[in-house]
Amino acid sequence: MNEVHFELPFFTNLLILLVMARIFGEIFERFKQPAMIGEIIAGIILGPSLLNIIHRTEDIKVISELGIFLLVIIAGLEINIDDILKSLKGRNIIISIMAFFIPIFGGIAVGYYFDQDIMTTVFIGLCVAITALPVSIRILMDLGKINSEVGQKIISIAIFDDVLALSILGVLLNIKDTDMSAHSVVVASSLSLLKLAIFIGLLGLAYVMIKKVLKKGNYIQESLDNIVHVIKGKEPLFALFFAFVLLFSTFTENLGLHFIVGAFFAAMLISHSLIGEENFKTIETTTNSMAMGFLAPIFFAGIGLEFNIGSIDSIGLLVAVIGISYLSKIAGGYLGGTFAGLSSRVSLTLGVGLNARGIMELVIANIAYKNGLISTEVFSILVIMGVLTTLTTPLLLKKAFARMDKVDAQQANVNPSV
Template sequence: MAIDNFVLSLFLILLFGRLLGEAFKRLQLPAVVGEITAGILIGPSLLGWIAPHETLAVMAELGVILLLFSIGCETSVKRLFQAGSSAVGVALLGIAIPAIVIGWVSLAYLELPGFTALYLGCALTATSIGVSMRVMAQAKRSQSREGHIILGAAVIDDIAGVILLSLLFNFASSGEVGLIPSGLLILKIGAFLFLAPPLARLLLYLFRAIKPREEETGYEAIITMILICLFAWLAHALHAPALLGGFVVGLALSRQFISPLNRYLKNPFSFTHEMEVESKPLVDIFAPIFFVYVGISLDLSQIDL
């Protein structure tokens, strides 16, 4: 994408996303709906000012990674585990119902081949954590029991979706289910979710120790982006959703972080608070880009009514 087209597209995305997001908030509706509507308005569905492009898609992905980082900062790992059984139940329903219903509809009414129908059903098991938690945050319910159940279920759904699609891909490629590769994938993702927050926390102590004594404006924001990019890359390298990288960094910054290391190391509350404060403008800029791009990715004119 040429630089003139890029900056114009970014201008339109930020402008219309902000305008319609604020308009929907004043109507007591989720700002997310306004931002997606903005994407539909300026995208191929209506005005056609912006078309989907790989560069914009990457920025949108960064936006949802930053959004999950901000959600992780406010999440209590203890309360997330307390909601475990309920989250698992909701996640199982969220996996089974789309897979069965969509698979059956695709097979019976769209007359797709059996494997294609199953693949489509499994593809729709994944949820959008970003949409769910942005709506919950606006309603000030993200720290409620319901918020933790929805968050836990959404994480499980996304991981399960990746595993299911991996199984189907292995079957389509080799004719075998491939339980061993899928089992290794589960272990890698589980190890990442368990080990990444403490590792990110240790890196926080390191970066705090080497912070220059003179006031360096932007130091905390730069360190935040370094950690987010590192752990998003690690998550992707392990075939997990990259947004989980942002989430685990947020957990590491959380005041409610729980670790055996806490008894030996002083909690870096002032440093992590500055990291949250200085990174908030980044979240405010990039998160709406994701939702506007969702609308841009739609082309409602292609729907055959």
């Protein structure tokens, strides 16, 4: 029996969705929680799970795609390639690798145990493994630990996680159209990795060239300023920036990788030193205004519209995914820190700080769901996991920092000369 839904006009849907998302986002912001959680809850309330007023139409999906695009650009702008290289140096690479691969194998083990198909299993692992850089930065800023040694390590590891996760996403989306036989998967994976290597190689070449140009002076910034002054149209700087990002996105799509991979890496190339502090701030402010003011709330509310609590038949899978997300990420950070020679309290704080999934996990889960690679049940479970880890990480991290600071103070009192 087909159920007929009454659909409100598009702009009425958009108005209700935006207003509700902003109201609930504001409520969560006032409790020092990410606005995205309130925005998701607004979508759940308005969607099929509760009131069933609004449904995720094709028009809303298009706006959500733009929201994903801008969110990934914002994440890329917050990353400095030098910080990635820093996370790969010395013992930091041990922490970065263990903090990513212990969770991804933990998530894969859960998917395998619950008889999920291979793609679903890998995506569960990928969503468990990721750390949301923007959320981590926000939490550390609220705790006043953004510039601490542990805070900087959390950020550099989160950067490594995000870059690696989006690279793996590009490979997985190439595999999805195969017949999933061992031979097809190996061929598709090899081809995808080759494409990714070509892209990263070109990105590395661009980075080296930018570095060489910067050593000779502010040639790029001066050229950009001259172009902007010549152009008579409105917002020329923003238009040039987006043309640059779209060029990379087009290139990655033509390589067979997802467009957000290109957008993410293109945004990473843009830095204060490259285009100047004022230009960078203008681009960042305009992008944030578009994303956080309109597109991102619609994207997160759209996730709420897709969320369906009634689709979760396996409570065991839900509990296992949530459990492994906490256990494996904290264990990965702790073991990585311990092997890297850090104290147990610092290693534990690292593990706890890496536990927030937030934006990037939800972006990846949404892409997997739209491509038919995970079911509504698994998508809903991953949304719950992302929300819970993001909600609880600030509280757990605050306690971990307090415990670490208390022990440091006690040791300083015992050894005042140290």
